[in-house]
Amino acid sequence: MAMPERNVVEAINNALTEEMERDPRVMLLGLDVGRLGGVFRTTSGLIEKYGASRVVDTPLAEASIIGASLGLAVSGMVPVAEIQFLGFTAQAFHQIGPQLGKYRHRSRGRYHAQVTIRAPFGGGIRSPEFHSDAVEAQFVQSPGIKVVMPSNPYDAKGMLLEAIRDPDPVLFCEPDRLYRLYRMEVPDGDYTVPFGKAVVAREGKDVTLVAWSAAVELCQRAAAKLAEEDIEASIVDLRTLVPLDVETLVNAVAATGRCVIVHEAPLSAGFGAEVAATLAEEAFYDLDAPIARVASWDIPFPPASMEHWYLPSVDRVVEAAKRTAAA
């Protein structure tokens, strides 16, 4: 029998379905997750299957959703909270970094918070600021929170299962631009994708592109275009920012000696800066060219009519890669 193909939405829905079946402690909460099946339909059908006590439609109150998730977790449940867009976590920031992220450390390991926060994010779907903001790096500065950025349907399922089972809080950022872009083989049944394991998504000898989440797909398109000009780019998909797989990153960059980092967040103090600093520390003598970064501009997310221009594009990645390969 052929393996089922799923897009990101279907992969997430499948992961949630299977995990709720496997572990009766797992429950979902968030705005519109129940009756509506989620604003992007990622939780479609789950309230019918598991009932309103395990698929909970909450009031519109992000801080309360996360605060309550912490309480649920420390009292025996395994909550998977949905924040409708990652930018809306601003309303709950105190509950995530300062509260959720610190429980284990503050209690000297006596307690932990097994909470998954799912949040669609990213530009390219013509939603405005707050909805599109790529604020993942803000949470990297909140020790205790794992920051997980799947880039494809297979990883989305495997990393979501890993997240739900992780004893500590995980921010699971879903690339909404890729939600329905394509399907790939995503098996039924149990499998996990471990955190802290980056993957080389494309092999190439001339320049290494480093990305995560939807930017990986962008790099694939850029790499195809570069190949037309006989520049072979490798692509490292970091998969998780916390924990960061330094070894895979360093080896892949050392192999070409040239690195372009691509992300959707604004340039300054984006996670690309951390990647560049890590490479400067760990791979300096392997570099043959300055590290380049392609990111969004250091301005607030613009209205939909201008987002194509604000976000990193194939052309900008190609231009940076050619410049870096030639340096």
Added chain:
Amino acid sequence: MAASTSTDTNVEVLRRMMLIRAFDSLLPDLYTRGLIRGSSHAAIGQEAVAVGACAALAADDYITSTHRGHGHTIAKGGDVNRMMAELMGREDGYCRGKGGSMHIADFSIGMLGANGIVGGGFGIAAGAALSARLRKSGQVALCFFGDGAINQSSFHGVANLAGIWKLPLILLCEDNRFAMSGRAEQMIAGGDPVKRAQAYGFPGVSVDGMDVLAVRAAVAEARVRALAGDGPTLVVAACYRFQGHFSGDTQSYRSKEEMAPWLERDPIPAFRSRLLAEGGLTEAEADALEEEVATSIAEALEFAQASPWPEAAEAWEDVDG
């Protein structure tokens, strides 16, 4: 025009409601034609709340608005040409194309900003109210928000501030029954949201949000209280969102049967009939008003489409001073 009930004002009240309806009715078509990009939220069915509330305010009183805010701006006297240009991302838009549908602001009419995040306006309105009192300016601030936002912590923080400081603030809850798919009766503890005012020590007033004059009267009374130094009022206007949360909303969370009685109470034909019955308006005048509104909207479309796109370099302008 505060507290005026003259026929002229009532005709203007009707005209502004019609203008909001015509403006928001265009959204799906503009989206389909690619003239506006991204989501926007129509306030069709809720025009009486926006216009009734703003009709009770002075020109320099402040309002803060929501993600569903085109109507609030029009009601406060906003220019539909510049609004339309803003929706289309053009240079002549209120924010020169940088704000879009959910972030229109026009301080010249006291409109301190729509807001793309639910509950984003509470603090701004409270600050403006405090400022008005400190400056002894005789202004009030009115915060439009929905039945969803009343569950945000920002509501409770500001309600408490407004209560202890007796701010000249009107908290206007547009209870359109839904926070996207979340039904107000299932999401608001304690039942009627108007009861929340009691906890913070100021009056809560329920009003029929489909009746523009009732809204105007309730807000006028709250304004008198605010200016007398007696503090804030929570006004809960019961209304109904006729369309989906956004243009692509399938609305699986409600039935046609549920919607029917609300649609029958459409505030615009109701007010039009009332003015006709009371002799404040003739059929011919009402028809002329319709035409005037249609012309305004057509002109706004033309204005917006003729407006240039912003230059790319402008993106870096105004990030800081």
